[in-house]
Amino acid sequence: MGRAGTIDVRATRAAWERFAEGDDDVRGVDPTILASWYRCRDVHNVDPRHHRPADDAPRTPAGVDAGVFARLGCIAATVADRDDRLLATVTDGAGHIVAWWGSTAARRRGERAQLAPSFGWAEHASGTNGMGTALVEAEPVSVQGPEHWCEALHAWSCAGVAVRDEVSRAAVATLNVAAWCGGVPVLPAAARAELAAIRAELRERAMRDGAVLAGALVDGTGPGTPLLAVDTAGGVVAATPAARRRFPDVPVGVAVDPAERWRPAGDTLRPAVTAVAVAARADAHWTGTAELGSRLGGVPELLRLTPVDAGGRMVGLLVAPAGDEVDEVSVVAGQPPGPPVPDRVAAVRDGRMLLLAPAEIRFAEADGHAVWLATDIGRVRAVTRGIDRVAAQLAPFGFARIHRSYLVNVARIREVNDSGRGALTVSTQLTRNERIPVSRRNALVLRETFGL
Template sequence: MVLSDDALRTTIDAWERFAAGAESVRGVRPEILMSWYRCREEYAVDPELDRAPPAAEVGAHSMDHDVVYTELGGQAASAVRELGGVEGVVTVTDGDGRILGTWGSSNYVLTLAAESNLAPWSTWSEWASGTNGMGTALESHRPVLVRGPEHWCRGFQGWVCAGVAVRDAVTHDPLAVLNISSWQASLSDAVLPWLGKVAATTEAKLRQRAHLSGTQLGAALTDFRAAPATAVAAVDLAGNVVLANSEAAVLLGTPADQPAYSPTHRWTPQLSTLPRLVRRAVERARKDPSWTGSTLVFVPFLGVTIPVSVHPVFTGTQLIGVLLAFGASDDTTAIDAPEAEPAASGWPSSVPTRVVAQRDDRWVLLDPREIRFAEADHNTVWLTTDQGRLVATTRGLDRLEQQLEDKGFLRVHRRFLVNLGRVREVEQGFKGALFLATDARTRETIPVARRHATQLKQALGL
């Protein structure tokens, strides 16, 4: 698991050339080179960084997160005892790469780790701290190893790190990372298999719980009171169908009355807007457990827009999914056009004409032309608009990009989506870097990642 002298020199040389702007280098493992590209092109991480940045506060998490953190904490303490003579630390992070706990083989190595902020209250996501065992594990579905100069930031290249992410059984989002780091020493060849085993064992427990949640969702659908012939479906937190009656199955393109309790066997609906609808419902229900809502959904093969009411399903205080009832609703009226104004409950339609943002406790309905650009901060999206800087109700820049397709917006960076109609200038920076200036009275600049430069020039006719 250690780099040979030749491999070490090759990796150092490759890192120096790539950090200086080389488009391609040889002698670096594909997963490391992909991470370097993300760090340089998408995240713009300073390769001279020597301390991880402080962690930001994020929203409330589920009980599943707490269980996983506790489980991995026990494994971390066990791993420290098994490090033998190696000076190393074991860390547990949350799904955003924020370190929650650190265990060390000695006070010396804990002090050494603290100098790099390899300690609680710091963040080691790739976008913040570059290629590293914790952040790169969040981007991967298997254990990862980052050795010495494979780290993107020079200040961390004295460490060898191995990490693995534990993922939600339903959404597949990362919940936590278990990581082992050694200082200027190799890790045992047994570390990666051990990490994989820990993740597999923990995820197996999550799948068992998800199976139970599936049976509870099916029972909730059976007990649901609806008018005869109402299309009703039970859907998990990722928007996959657990159970649908015959009327709903026709709309969703899934088997009728066939339960799929196991998360690995659930049906993928044919309505492309359904996962986004469910994510929005989950966000609202977690903030207000008594909430129910309604919206309009476009059914492509019927060519019509139909109303759907949304009913969150809880077991105790844990949200496990939603029930969807398609058909007439007291909150909205079915229409024949695929585009509609937001429904009375505050939801956008499946193909929105306006973007919903939030200011304090008020909803703000924006014409897309009012938005100059959008910036991602983890899953939170900030909109820079003619009405000020607002938080989008849409979670994740990818989802907002889908929502605004055909509205004149272009993704120019992993963190930025820009309204091309509001671009006033294109500036050239160092080594061909591009920056966009908007038509705002105060100066606003947006970085353009190299991978998006060609598409941007074509879109602007340059």
């Protein structure tokens, strides 16, 4: 779990000292750690000399199976039993420790560092650490000694991994293993297999929920027949031909797999679904309306929203024409206020952090969880991991998802090539033999965009 090998402790400590004092020319630090340091220093303003984790009660998000925490607890207990020096913890999705496992000596030492139940280890409170950084990153993370942002933790090494909801991709829990004055702990193969099994079951549940939503759409009849079935993250699971006629951007068909579901640019359905979930928890028979037509690529239109339940959980909602039923409770579907969208994109090359203007980026390509950016200064790796997260970051700047693995700056497209049988590729440079694939689902949208 996390990176293999060890770091040069003295060199990393020196780099930490320089960075904490405001020096940005830091080399030799792992890019994931360096990105976390930037967040801690420049976004969260965490004091590296004082560690003050929040002390709040852990919270289990609505709809999260308690079995996830029980199974993570079994892994943590098994790992802690292998070595008296190890302290294993499980947190909720906000980084608050739910429970811990370890020898009496390990727990006593952890308690002095506030590595104990109820303390919060999100990055904004505790800086770079295995639990908090795992909540941010798409992959497992390891934090060794002075890679921790807070100096009080420099004697610890830890490895953390988050378990995420397969629909929203939000972290629901983390597993962390910490060691005092030792190397980064490594999860045994059995523990890694159990983590994989937990993720597989969450994925299977998400697909079953998708099938329930698609079935609810098919069962709808009458003048208010539903047009769309939408999951709890605002992804379209299924759409009828009538929906396509009303909203040309919405693909017709069924996407049981969460990774294949269509989302409007800017994720504009998510706030409405979140509001519906809150209302549905308070009233199981709740229905309401919202202006979602323009957000789905059509004209402004009031639509009726009806929650869909499966086993006591809201798994999504049906979207139907509102008709004259405007006396129902209205849902405010605007984006909630939040921090302004940064006008720079962080990337790493040769150990240096670069801040790029979106216009400098021609396209983005996924390579596993890593995302590579083709830019005017060459190929660099985005600090943000996961193509979905990079897509959300770049959507306000005119980038379009043209393939599961590619985003393209629409303003930089210079050539569209028809490869036959409806397959398209695009190029952002006329002087190179560049062929960026376009999925069949997105080919029609691209043709309509350019009048092809």
